[in-house]
Amino acid sequence: MEGEAVIGLEVHLPVNKLASKLFCSCPIPKEGAEPNTHTCPTCLGFPGSKPILNESALKLVLKFASALNAEIQKEVVFSRKVYFYVDMPRNYQITQYEIPLGVGGFVSLSNDKKVALKRVHLEEDPGALIHPNGVGSSNIVLVDYNRSGIPLCEVVTEPCIKSPEEARDFLKKLLSIIEYLGLFDPANGTLKCDANISIKDSGYTRVEVKNVSGFKEVESALQYEILRQKKVVKEGGKITMETRGWDAKNGATYSLRKKETEEDYGYIVDPDLSIIDVTPAMMAEAKSEVPELAYDKAKRLAEDYGISLDDAGVLAAEIGLADLFEKVAKEINPVLAARWLRRELAKILNQSKKSLEEVKIDEKYLIELLDLFEKKKINDKTTKELMIKLVSEPFSPKKYVEEKGLVAVSDTSELEIFCKKVIEENQKVVEDYKNGREQALNYLMGQVMKLTHGRASPDIIKALLQKLIG
């Protein structure tokens, strides 16, 4: 689809790892918290209450804006965006309008393309609506204000993304930065996205798809919308400016409202919040606190440890994985360590649906395990099994292997006896192999493995068998 579509994204990230909400001291609720238990007069908008800015949220988002290479503005100004909606305690949202925290900036993609940003700003989340019998079939709607006032960071790109795949890569890179900065806890909130999409065939008439959750969904919604627009044009129809919703269940967008003009929110500067001067010291602090991010880290890992840029990229995408790698690579051959971490460990975590943060794997034991493998004390299969075990519980692989007698049979004289036995008992197969059937050797290897209970290295068996058969 390259070159045919123009996409701009507006990403909303809950800044939900903080101790409290954006304008009050209510703690940020965990997923599944009882409705309306994390509220106070301020986040319920009671008359007489006043918002007070959470300075940690400001600091964190300033850091984020720096990490996105945005230009931090000299004043922090909040505005009121007025519209009536049930989940809005004051019927206006405190957000940023004329002056966002950061202007410009970019995010580097895997293909080294830079996605240009328009702005980065800070705002509050409204409450959440609960439809007891599902949307459309409930005659009442319940409101949970637990979410009301959770800080949201909005990142708006220029319309410079060329494909759904690129959009997905952008979001992945954005998530990685957020993870590096400790801004967002995905267990307690969702990344939400509004996307503007237009295609060449329609003369770039802009359609907005609102409120898509999660980056895989964004890719699907964009793919669907581009195909839909192409089909409309192909069939002689016309694309009109409109806002569409995303039905994730059926994988389709649907029209919400035609857009004759931009919505008019009657913004005014929020007179309850004094304007904060961002001092050069604050800017410098925000900049200095940005850690080495994935893009740079990948380059460094590849250079310092002599691993492939591909491996380095996968490791660096997750800060926990990259940190673990660096610890392990000090003791173990980095190429081997990289392979085990990016392939096996990542696969195990993926299958067990756990994050590295959750399992808290002890690098001491991981080093022991990979050391055993590197020294050929255990084979590939045992290493994998023990790694699975390490993900679920801490233990010393070295002791375990000794106790359970899992040390690989690497004594060739002992192995030779097994190999000879197998050759003797499978003369016909040996003949096949001699006649050029390569697979026959695999069968013989399997038989030897069986006799050694899987403790031998396949490479050694293979070499021995070839030598013995001649």
Place this chain on the structure above:
Amino acid sequence: MNIKQHIEKINKQEINAVEFTYKALDEAKKINGEYHYLNVVSEELAIEQAKQLQKSLSKKNFKGKLAGLPISVKDSICVRGVESAAGSKILKGYKPLFNATAVQRCIDEGAIIIGKTSQDEFGFGSFSTNNSDGAFKIPLNPFDKERVTGGSSGGAAGLAQKADFPHVSLGESTGGSIACPSSFCGVVGLCPTYGLVSRFGLIDYGNSLDKIGPIGKSVGDCEAVLEVISGYDEKDSTSMKQELKKGKVEKVGLIKSFFNVDKEVKEAVMKTVDRLGVDYEEVELPIMAKYCIPAYYVLATAEASTNLAKYCGMRYGSHLPLEGNFDEYFTAVRSEGFGAEAKRRILLGTFVRMAGYREAYYLKAAKVRTKIIAEYKETFKKFDALVNPTMPMIAPKFEEVSSLTPLQNFMMDVSICGPNLAGLPHLSVPCGFSKKMPIGILFVGDHFHEKSLIELGRRAEQ
């Protein structure tokens, strides 16, 4: 007895706080029956506070700066557990979960909260006659029941005049709502510098303009309460850490165009000026005089229209039976719950901030405001304070008020609007009578120069 003597007697336990409070409440209720100064008499709370105070005095060696002083609180200022409706039907039944900081600070110093004073709905008015289409009783002038108290803190000023017991009222001014009723009711009203007194717990009208201040019988009474309620508060982001400046009263400027008023009003004010013992000369602030009213009404209503968005019949205040969708429901609640003036200001305030008009009105008004502040600042290089008649006339009769157009209505505040728009402290002090109705003189100071105003006020009231 001024409040200082009363407080001393309470602290020394020469007066029993509980017995005194019962008497004060009885008197307040009696006055209220006739003049309608209180939307709520918080009898239970007052007695409870008095009992607590008496206990602290006798057992804990407590001494309070406002010990045993009955304080009435404008309806728009939150008192925990007491209906605080800001004079609007839409907030009927709203009992805040917290005290406004100003109220809490008074309570901490031993004050007794006796009730919520009547006002124009959300502070929208100059006569306290905008009573949310009849939802509240209209306060009557203490000197003549056929005349208005002024507004919007009308109940506060009326009670401050009429109560014979020691008492101070907490009023609130957005565009002149402390000075105007103080002048019409013959009491002292002190509106502090914006940011000196915390707005936490104030039901907003125009957040960048709202100021809580005392209304009382004397400058000294107001000063004592201001001392307690002022100072930085972490619960209000616009609260200031600044200390008050040292008082200095050598030269004042008389704002010439504001002396073009009723003859008797002018004479009374000039007589008082002569007694001040300071140099004075005439001065003009042309930008302020010409543009303060339009700039004020654009900014105040723009802010008000967003503040009032929250009133939609959910969570608190008045509700209707649940019918229709959300849009239909909240439209019905708001149509029913807001009075005519509130609706006018919502419409005006929404209009001036909409795309296409925002530049021409809201943003321009903000720029004008900056220019007005600059003009004042320039003037204060030459003068320690500015002086003019608080109001151009005595309190009008109800029938006179009802014939005013909205614009004439807005223009009533021209002589008190400027300092409000610029966040400047101002003090209205009674300075004579015309047709047996009180006249007020207004002193306006530079930011945080309340002490100069208090000194001038003292000289004026002698």
